[in-house]
Amino acid sequence: MMALLEIKNLSIDYLTRNGTVKAVDDISFSVEARDSIGLVGESGCGKSTTGTAILGLLPPNARVSGSILFKGRDLLKISNEELRKVRGKDISMIFQDPMTSLDPIMRIRDHFFELLRAHYPKMDENEMKKISSEALKSVGIEPSRLNNYPFEFSGGMRQRTMIALAIALQPSMLIADEPTTSLDVVIQEQILEVLRDLKKTKNMSMVLITHDLGVVAELVNKVVVMYAGHLAESGDVYSIYEKPLHPYTKALLESIPNVKLEDRELRYIPGSLPDLKNPPKGCRYWPRCPYVKDICKRETPPTVEVDGRKVKCWLYGGEINAGIDKTSSAVS
Amino acid sequence: MQVSTKQVLLSVENLKKYFPLKIPWTQALLKRERPTVKAIDDISFNIKKGETLGLVGESGSGKTTTGRVIIRLIEPTSGRILFDKKDISKLSKENLRRARKDFQMIFQDPMASLNPYMRIGKTVSHPLEIHKIGTPAERKEKVLSLFEKVNLIPAKEFFNRFPRQLSGGQRQRVVIARAVVTNPKFIVADEATAMLDVSVRSQILKLMIDIKEDLGLTYLFITHDLASAKYICDRIAVMYLGKIVEIAKTSDLFKEPLHPYTRILMGAVPIPDPKLKRSKIIPKGEIPSPINVPSGCRFHTRCPYATKICSEEEPELVEHQGRLVACHLFDKK
Numbered sequence A: 001m002m003a004l005l006e007i008k009n010l011s012i013d014y015l016t017r018n019g020t021v022k023a024v025d026d027i028s029f030s031v032e033a034r035d036s037i038g039l040v041g042e043s044g045c046g047k048s049t050t051g052t053a054i055l056g057l058l059p060p061n062a063r064v065s066g067s068i069l070f071k072g073r074d075l076l077k078i079s080n081e082e083l084r085k086v087r088g089k090d091i092s093m094i095f096q097d098p099m100t101s102l103d104p105i106m107r108i109r110d111h112f113f114e115l116l117r118a119h120y121p122k123m124d125e126n127e128m129k130k131i132s133s134e135a136l137k138s139v140g141i142e143p144s145r146l147n148n149y150p151f152e153f154s155g156g157m158r159q160r161t162m163i164a165l166a167i168a169l170q171p172s173m174l175i176a177d178e179p180t181t182s183l184d185v186v187i188q189e190q191i192l193e194v195l196r197d198l199k200k201t202k203n204m205s206m207v208l209i210t211h212d213l214g215v216v217a218e219l220v221n222k223v224v225v226m227y228a229g230h231l232a233e234s235g236d237v238y239s240i241y242e243k244p245l246h247p248y249t250k251a252l253l254e255s256i257p258n259v260k261l262e263d264r265e266l267r268y269i270p271g272s273l274p275d276l277k278n279p280p281k282g283c284r285y286w287p288r289c290p291y292v293k294d295i296c297k298r299e300t301p302p303t304v305e306v307d308g309r310k311v312k313c314w315l316y317g318g319e320i321n322a323g324i325d326k327t328s329s330a331v332s
Numbered sequence B: 001m002q003v004s005t006k007q008v009l010l011s012v013e014n015l016k017k018y019f020p021l022k023i024p025w026t027q028a029l030l031k032r033e034r035p036t037v038k039a040i041d042d043i044s045f046n047i048k049k050g051e052t053l054g055l056v057g058e059s060g061s062g063k064t065t066t067g068r069v070i071i072r073l074i075e076p077t078s079g080r081i082l083f084d085k086k087d088i089s090k091l092s093k094e095n096l097r098r099a100r101k102d103f104q105m106i107f108q109d110p111m112a113s114l115n116p117y118m119r120i121g122k123t124v125s126h127p128l129e130i131h132k133i134g135t136p137a138e139r140k141e142k143v144l145s146l147f148e149k150v151n152l153i154p155a156k157e158f159f160n161r162f163p164r165q166l167s168g169g170q171r172q173r174v175v176i177a178r179a180v181v182t183n184p185k186f187i188v189a190d191e192a193t194a195m196l197d198v199s200v201r202s203q204i205l206k207l208m209i210d211i212k213e214d215l216g217l218t219y220l221f222i223t224h225d226l227a228s229a230k231y232i233c234d235r236i237a238v239m240y241l242g243k244i245v246e247i248a249k250t251s252d253l254f255k256e257p258l259h260p261y262t263r264i265l266m267g268a269v270p271i272p273d274p275k276l277k278r279s280k281i282i283p284k285g286e287i288p289s290p291i292n293v294p295s296g297c298r299f300h301t302r303c304p305y306a307t308k309i310c311s312e313e314e315p316e317l318v319e320h321q322g323r324l325v326a327c328h329l330f331d332k333k
Helices: A047-054 A080-086 A108-119 A125-138 A143-147 A155-167 A185-202 A213-219 A237-242 A247-254 A294-298 A321-331 B025-029 B063-070 B093-102 B120-130 B136-149 B155-159 B168-180 B198-215 B226-232 B250-255 B260-268 B308-312
Strands: A005-016 A019-031 A036-040 A062-070 A091-094 A173-177 A205-210 A222-227 A230-236 A303-306 A309-312 B008-020 B036-048 B052-056 B078-083 B103-106 B186-190 B218-223 B235-240 B243-249 B318-320 B323-325
Touching: A005 A047, A019 A047, A019 A062, A019 A222, A036 A047, A036 A213, A047 A062, A047 A091, A047 A173, A047 A205, A091 A155, A108 A125, A108 A143, A108 A155, A125 A143, A125 A155, A125 A185, A155 A185, A185 A205, A185 A213, A185 B260, A205 A213, A213 A237, A222 A237, A222 A247, A230 A237, A230 A247, A247 B198, B008 B063, B008 B218, B036 B063, B036 B218, B036 B243, B052 B063, B052 B226, B063 B103, B063 B186, B063 B218, B093 B103, B103 B168, B120 B136, B120 B155, B120 B168, B136 B155, B136 B168, B168 B198, B198 B218, B198 B226, B218 B226, B226 B250, B235 B250, B235 B260, B243 B250, B243 B260
Parallel strands: A019 A230, A036 A205, A036 A222, A091 A173, A173 A205, B052 B218, B052 B235, B103 B186, B186 B218
Antiparallel strands: A005 A019, A005 A062, A222 A230, A230 A309, A303 A309, B008 B036, B008 B078, B235 B243, B243 B323, B318 B323
């Protein structure tokens, strides 16, 4: 079966006055129909850049290479006009900050109408009202609130409205960029419930961009871990959480405060993300990696397959197979 | 609350803070009673020396207001705040400023709590200048050693940087350094880690724990993230709509949350384990408006266990198995 979305060798550079920022460097992954994948990593590792690149919403100073195939069509090659038809109807996106992503001087209704008119210029008002009411209902907001302004909504309701807007045209894929980051736990749980429900009832594929591995565990079935623009590891959620292969994944998982675990020892990743204007040579994680070897500092590790997962680390494969048993047991 | 008063550093008694609302002048002329937002409605608690008390709850539950009232960034409506056995709720402005040397605050947003035009060395030594501690050379010495303690290394280089040149985590380190530079006894940390990334969050939590042990501090740790609270707090107070609904030792609270609201908060925390499928109670709706507080127990509108009595009578904070909880389910009167 052909994948719904296939990203191949995607690289994105930002040209800035002080040099080129290599935000995303040669990443590949695919999303099948009804899949939901989580794109995780620290701030600045290129997750949002990847997400926005899918919809062609990058700022003008971005240079993109590689390909993004959606249902076999390369989204990087089609015209703006065609891309506009894809947005909202085939792929939609929810942004991080619900406070600023709605227009404060437009009624909620008009947000929906604008979207619907862009795709179906001849649709009549009753039809549009019907669709918007349905969408609002599916995220748990009374359709009577269509006449309200965004300021009359709380943060959680605004984020629901954003989701309703994103799913109004029944897209086959939803990209959610940190949908719950600015909300508190209870509201976050409500939003996750809405997303979970949508996944079940509307058969939507989802790309969830987040740094919260707890949220990822609740919602997705595949995880792509990114570090400083590189794809560190990808695979299904159970095996990654059970036995992380890449040292970064392991460190990231250990650094989350967990309410369920008994032990109260706090672990964290020492150091911080490298400067992407001149990233470290070789593997980008080596300055923070406890298993660093000489080769890590010289050459970029290849992406190898281990137990059906992809991992980009010298500990697995490459010419130094000799040490693999010893080191992999040290990792696990 | 039966704690020997000898070790108590801060004790809050019947603290209230009501914010009056603006009403149209026509109604003001008619001398209608002004509606108020009951941000804090009669809370009492103690913090012992060297202890970390967590204050958790949803947005809008009054956590931040509590933190600010305690160090009198906001004036309380009524109630007493005893700090080291001295009532600071009545201090004059000048005396308060002097007293502030002993209690400081770490703010939530490291982007907004540093002056963008001030070099961070200056920012951190500013409190020393205000309290007239040391000579300029001594101050600089103190700031440099502090920078090293909070891991802003090389300290000399950081001394002359501007906030815009720092990352979020580094800025929060600066904010922490500024809070401890006057050798305070007590620190209110208001969502100190909420704006940070997971891995940085753990770094900052670790730093706060280390600094606390180093300098013998006492914290009031305000957060909505129960997972972080678990690592740093000795006791946790759960707030809902201006009231404390439960206070317990961290281990007890996590082992068995008593109040239905605590259970819901607990259940809402995402757990980084995909195999765990929990049965969840998700509360309906959002926190009610603090202008029209529900009658009886404030939580009854969202509580899955609500009975008739809950909407009629307000439960008291009573002792149950050595912890305090305000719920009719546990009120054995």
